[in-house]
Amino acid sequence: xxxxxxTAIQRWMQQVVVHPGSVExxxxxxxxxxxxxxxxxxDVILPSRxxxxxxxxxxxxxxYLIRMEEALQSDYAALQHFLGERGFRRLVRDYVLAFxxxxxxxxxxxxxxxxxxxxxxxxxxxGFCHDLARLELAITHVFDEAEAPVLSPxxxxxxxxxxxxxxxxxxxxAFRLLSFRYPVNDYxxxxxxxxxxxxxxxxxxxxxxxxxxxxxxxxxxxxRTAHDLLSDLASxxxxxxxxxxxxxxxxxAAGQEELFRWFREWVSGGIFRKIAPASG
Numbered sequence: 001x002x003x004x005x006x007t008a009i010q011r012w013m014q015q016v017v018v019h020p021g022s023v024e025x026x027x028x029x030x031x032x033x034x035x036x037x038x039x040x041x042x043d044v045i046l047p048s049r050x051x052x053x054x055x056x057x058x059x060x061x062x063x064y065l066i067r068m069e070e071a072l073q074s075d076y077a078a079l080q081h082f083l084g085e086r087g088f089r090r091l092v093r094d095y096v097l098a099f100x101x102x103x104x105x106x107x108x109x110x111x112x113x114x115x116x117x118x119x120x121x122x123x124x125x126x127g128f129c130h131d132l133a134r135l136e137l138a139i140t141h142v143f144d145e146a147e148a149p150v151l152s153p154x155x156x157x158x159x160x161x162x163x164x165x166x167x168x169x170x171x172x173x174a175f176r177l178l179s180f181r182y183p184v185n186d187y188x189x190x191x192x193x194x195x196x197x198x199x200x201x202x203x204x205x206x207x208x209x210x211x212x213x214x215x216x217x218x219x220x221x222x223x224r225t226a227h228d229l230l231s232d233l234a235s236x237x238x239x240x241x242x243x244x245x246x247x248x249x250x251x252x253a254a255g256q257e258e259l260f261r262w263f264r265e266w267v268s269g270g271i272f273r274k275i276a277p278a279s280g
Contacts, residue, residue: 004036009044012036016057018100020093023058068096071106076113076136078188079129082201091123107144110137128201131180135188135208138176142210143217145174150213150270159275165240169233169267170274174212177231181205185219213270220269225249226262230271239263 004012012035019026028038036044045053069092073080080088099112114133123129150172159167183199183206190198207227209220222230225246232242243259266272 004044008035012044013057013060014100014102017060017064018096019061020097023054023061026061027054027057065093065096068092068101068109072110072113075110075140076133078136078184078191079132081191081198082129082132082187083124087124091117091120094120107140110140113137125201128182128184131182132184132187134178135180135184135210138178138210139217139219142174142176142212145172145212148172148174148273151267151272151275153268155275156267163277166238166277168236168238168276169272170276171234171271172211172273174217175234175271176210177208177227177234178210179205179207179227185221188219209266209271211269211271218269225259229259229262230266233263233266233272 012032015029015032015035016023016026019029019032026032027041032038041053041057045056047053048056069089072092072095073088076088079091083091095110095113095116098116099109101109103109110133114130114137117123117126117133118130120126181203182201183204185206185208186199187201205224207222207224209222209227209230211218211220228249229242229246232245233239237245243256243263246259247256
């Protein structure tokens with residue numbers, strides 16, 4: 001058998017490390033043996049004074065699931081709290097089996113976790129867990145987004161009054177707007193506050209804006225009308241059109257003055273980075 005290239009050895013190590021079961025089973029698996037026959041493990045991994053080549057690989061193989069659990073735990077503390085340590089460990093085991101780590105970075109390891117939870121019928125309060133995972137995933141995305149300058153008070157003051165009705169605003173990259181069927185932001189906050197009074201997973205529509213400012217991530221609870229207005233603005237509708245649509249929907253008693261107050265708070269909070277005239 002010809003000498004293996006470095007890329008082939010790397011592929012083999014990944015197949016062995018992420019394979020479920022024992023390290024012996026991983027080395028003998030069909031996927032691993034397509035690259036390196038089990039009897040040739042000693043050609044690429046030398047024995048130590050106390051360990052044979054396969055046993056040395058067993059260290060990495062045994063630590064893989066622990067490392068994956070640690071990585072996901074750091075981003076999904078509220079989900080782990082809700083499921084408990086054993087339930088969360090089972091979820092991580094099943095998830096990384098379906099979506100093993102394939103990058104030098106673990107930043108995007110959990111990108112498929114909400115969808116995976118939604119597909120698993122045995123997870124308790126699956127809908128609640130799905131929403132909670134969506135919230136915590138969005139926080140990681142916002143944290144990792146590129147930094148961008150925001151509208152300053154001077155930028156806003158420089159806009160002529162007659163310009164605002166047709167103005168279109170661009171949100172910063174580190175911004176996400178979500179709607180949920182469960183009050184998962186309340187649950188997340190209760191975990192962070194280390195309180196014993198955690199909201200129960202009961203159906204109740206909830207709306208949250210997540211954004212980063214000065215390298216801190218903020219979560220803003222919204223009314224439905226505020227969510228719809230902010231969604232329209234973030235999608236490129238003009239300020240006048242977005243306000244008109246919000247008033248016409250009439251889901252609550254919010255008037256134009258309150259709508260504009262929300263808008264001013266979002267601008268001063270650093271959610272938008274650009275003002276442009278309406279196209280056409």
